[in-house]
Amino acid sequence: xxxxxxxxxxxxxxxxxxxxxxxxxxxxxxxxxxxxxxxxxxxxxxxxxxxxxxxxxxxxxxxxxxxxxxxxxxxxxxxxxxxxxxxxxxxxxxxxxxxxxxxxxxxxxxxxxxxxxxxxxxxxxxxxxxxxxxxxxxxxxxxxxxxxxxxxxxxxxxxxxxxxxxxxxxxxxxxxxxxxxxxxxxxxxxxxxxxxxxxxxxxxxxxxxxxxxxxxxxxxxxxxxxxxxxxxxxxxxxxxxxxxxxxxxxxxxxxxxxxxxxxxxxxxxxxxxxxxxxxxxxxxxxxxxxxxxxxxxxxxxxxxxxxxxxxxxxxxxxxxxxxxxxxxxxxxxxxxxxxxxxxxxxxxxxxxxxxxxxxxxxxxxxxxxxxxxxxxxxxxxxxxxxxxxxxxxxxxxxxxxxxxxxxxxxxxxxxxxxxxxxxxxxxxxxxxxxxxxxxxxxxxxxxxxxxxxxxxxxxxxxxxxxxxxxxxxxxxxxxxxxxxxxxxxxxxxxxxxxxxxxxxxxxxxxxxxxxxxxxxxxxxxxxxxxxxxxxxxxxxxxxxxxxxxxxxxxxxxxxxxxxxxxxxxxxxxxxxx
Numbered sequence: 001x002x003x004x005x006x007x008x009x010x011x012x013x014x015x016x017x018x019x020x021x022x023x024x025x026x027x028x029x030x031x032x033x034x035x036x037x038x039x040x041x042x043x044x045x046x047x048x049x050x051x052x053x054x055x056x057x058x059x060x061x062x063x064x065x066x067x068x069x070x071x072x073x074x075x076x077x078x079x080x081x082x083x084x085x086x087x088x089x090x091x092x093x094x095x096x097x098x099x100x101x102x103x104x105x106x107x108x109x110x111x112x113x114x115x116x117x118x119x120x121x122x123x124x125x126x127x128x129x130x131x132x133x134x135x136x137x138x139x140x141x142x143x144x145x146x147x148x149x150x151x152x153x154x155x156x157x158x159x160x161x162x163x164x165x166x167x168x169x170x171x172x173x174x175x176x177x178x179x180x181x182x183x184x185x186x187x188x189x190x191x192x193x194x195x196x197x198x199x200x201x202x203x204x205x206x207x208x209x210x211x212x213x214x215x216x217x218x219x220x221x222x223x224x225x226x227x228x229x230x231x232x233x234x235x236x237x238x239x240x241x242x243x244x245x246x247x248x249x250x251x252x253x254x255x256x257x258x259x260x261x262x263x264x265x266x267x268x269x270x271x272x273x274x275x276x277x278x279x280x281x282x283x284x285x286x287x288x289x290x291x292x293x294x295x296x297x298x299x300x301x302x303x304x305x306x307x308x309x310x311x312x313x314x315x316x317x318x319x320x321x322x323x324x325x326x327x328x329x330x331x332x333x334x335x336x337x338x339x340x341x342x343x344x345x346x347x348x349x350x351x352x353x354x355x356x357x358x359x360x361x362x363x364x365x366x367x368x369x370x371x372x373x374x375x376x377x378x379x380x381x382x383x384x385x386x387x388x389x390x391x392x393x394x395x396x397x398x399x400x401x402x403x404x405x406x407x408x409x410x411x412x413x414x415x416x417x418x419x420x421x422x423x424x425x426x427x428x429x430x431x432x433x434x435x436x437x438x439x440x441x442x443x444x445x446x447x448x449x450x451x452x453x454x455x456x457x458x459x460x461x462x463x464x465x466x467x468x469x470x471x472x473x474x475x476x477x478x479x480x481x482x483x484x485x486x487x488x489x490x491x492x493x494x495x496x497x498x499x500x501x502x503x504x505x506x507x508x509x510x511x512x513x514x515x516x517x518x519x520x521x522x523x524x525x526x527x528x529x530x531x532x533x534x535x536x537x538x539x540x541x542x543x544x545x546x547x548x549x550x551x552x553x554x555x556x557x558x559x560x561x562x563x564x565x566x567x568x569x570x571x572x573x574x575x576x577x
Contacts, residue, residue, distance in 0.1 A: 019135070031058070038266075073124055076123060077124030077125075085112060115181060121291060151250055155246040162239060324403050327351065328517075332382065351517075359533050360532060375487070416457065417454065418473065424477055443476055486514055487519075542555055542556045
């Protein structure tokens with residue numbers, strides 16, 4: 001409801017229109033009843049004509065105000081849904097890597113679409129309808145008592161049973177709708193994963209298994225929705241039945257009172273018409289109970305995201321990090337991914353500006369963790385990281401990430417043109433600058449060979465490009481940002497030897513005056529590094545230059561010899577082929 005506050009004028013106009021619509025609806029039975037009594041009492045038809053004109057005018061005005069109510073209420077619901085979607089998306093964008101490591105894409109998509117739509121439906125069709133229902137129940141009850149208190153008591157005696165039934169259904173529906181919302185998200189996750197990994201599915205002939213998985217999730221969702229539908233389907237007719245009983249009693253008892261001349265025919269007509277109008281809010285209660293329960297369940301799921309605080313917080317007094325020299329220091333840094341064991345343990349090293357640093361180690365040794373901490377995708381759990389002696393936690397995230405750019409191992413390309421993908425981080429650059437970056441990454445000739453050149457669209461996640469082409473495009477995108485600190489996370493792992501040689505030549509020019517961290521096992525890069533960090537189980541076990549570490553004949557020496565042997569065998573096989 002907090003999202004609707006800024007649209008209070010629209011909501012007020014909708015409420016005024018609703019009151020007018022309700023008022024004109026309540027006038028009609030009174031006019032008709034009085035007209036009947038007037039005609040029967042005087043025998044003059046002019047009263048019927050006058051009543052018909054007045055009722056027609058009241059109906060026209062009711063329709064006009066009903067249009068205003070519908071328009072203003074729907075406008076509020078659409079504006080509010082728009083704000084909720086944007087706020088939700090903004091929060092998802094700002095949450096740290098730690099949150100997205102656990103979150104499922106299908107679940108998040110469901111909350112941003114289906115759950116928001118459930119809330120929009122409630123705001124547009126349920127919020128003010130609840131108020132109208134309350135107004136109708138109170139006003140009609142008063143009018144019934146004013147017309148004939150005995151008939152009114154006979155009718156209203158059924159209201160407690162209706163209220164009790166409403167409470168029971170609400171309590172039963174809410175957990176069912178919460179389960180439905182969760183199952184819809186689960187189904188979306190299954191669909192998203194199977195479509196994203198469709199090539200893996202087909203490669204391993206797992207189509208039938210994936211179909212069974214999807215069908216199982218769909219059946220679970222079907223059962224839950226049928227359960228909710230069964231409860232709603234039973235509730236609404238029961239409401240109508242509970243209202244039809246007093247209608248029958250009114251006809252029987254009211255007819256006797258008319259015969260006994262204790263009630264006029266017009267009065268009985270009014271009573272029956274108002275009783276019929278009372279059925280509308282009562283029938284609507286069943287619909288609103290379902291809508292209200294579903295919107296509460298959807299709201300809970302949305303608020304779970306909106307109330308989540310990012311583990312990486314920017315300080316209120318954070319300063320802008322200007323153009324840095326590129327000195328990077330780790331001072332007794334420790335880090336752990338939640339409940340898992342420590343990923344880094346008391347890591348300390350210092351890199352002067354402009355040096356090339358190679359990070360080596362087995363999987364899980366902490367190489368990628370060091371790269372992620374420099375960009376502050378995660379926050380250290382101990383120690384501190386500085387750039388030019390400034391703690392990365394003391395600067396704004398945007399200024400930090402303008403100076404520290406990472407070409408990640410998992411290359412993600414958007415469904416856009418090659419030009420847009422290269423310029424993703426630097427949208428204001430010219431085509432000439434984009435071409436220069438592509439040439440540096442040795443991608444320009446390939447792009448020129450495409451029918452549309454730089455305006456060629458790549459498929460979802462860049463599937464129309466080869467692994468090496470995606471890697472080089474990512475390198476071009478990174479280089480276009482001209483960062484002072486560059487992190488290459490195994491970014492030459494998918495290119496052939498010739499392309500790798502060309503890229504390394506370009507990198508040798510680009511790393512001058514720029515601090516560069518490279519996570520790789522490529523021997524040419526390792527040999528040329530100014531500093532090699534050999535990691536094992538989250539600790540730096542060896543540190544130094546290639547010749548220094550080779551002379552020690554420790555872990556680095558063993559790792560290097562192993563990769564050297566594998567490389568030689570690979571080259572021999574290529575020659576034989």
